[in-house]
Amino acid sequence: MSLTQKQNAYIKAAVRKASLTxxxxxxxxxxxxxxxxxxxxxxxxxxxxxCAHCKHHFPLKRVQVDHISPIVPLSGWDSWEELFDRMFNGEMQVLCVECHSVKSKAEALERRSKSS
Ligand SMILES: [Zn+2]
Known part of the structure; x- marks a missing residue:
């Protein structure tokens, strides 16, 4: 499958949205x-x-469901099939917004350092 980066991002967002329910x-x-x-x-x-990380308690609006191993691996993009598998079958945890943002930022940094 050959898609532009824009199409790729669009599908990823749509799948992410579907996984919310x-x-x-x-x-x-x-x-x-x-x-x-x-x-x-x-x-x-x-x-x-x-929150699985800080162990504090939060209302629904302040928590997010996190994929323990990120749906786009730190080593970089592999395939849609792998992405779907991780998105729906990967191990998940509940994190508060703050802890999730720290984890996501660290993952993005690591991904960037590996791709350069
Ligand atoms: Zn937390």
Whole structure:
């Protein structure tokens, strides 16, 4: 398959979006759910989730489901088949927005250093 970088990015975003409603992702969230807690921002009770890294508890809006080994490997692009496999069957964890951003930035740096 030969695609431009733009088409590639477009498909990747679409697949990522589709994976947001996957049963696999929901199971990971359910497992990290610690029950109802007072959301200090809204002053309402809401489900909270434990971040796998910092172990703090956050409402749904402040957590993200992370692929433990990134869906685009640090060694660089391999194939769509591998990407789909990792996206839907790869091991996932719940991270808070802050921890996820630190991890993603570190992965991007590593990827860049390997490709140059
Ligand atoms: Zn965290």
């Amino acid at each position: 996957s049963p696999e992702r929901k199971a990971v969230l359910d497992k990290a759910c610690i029950g109802q807690k007072l959301n200090l921002k809204t002053n309402r009770m809401s489900k909270h989730y434990e």
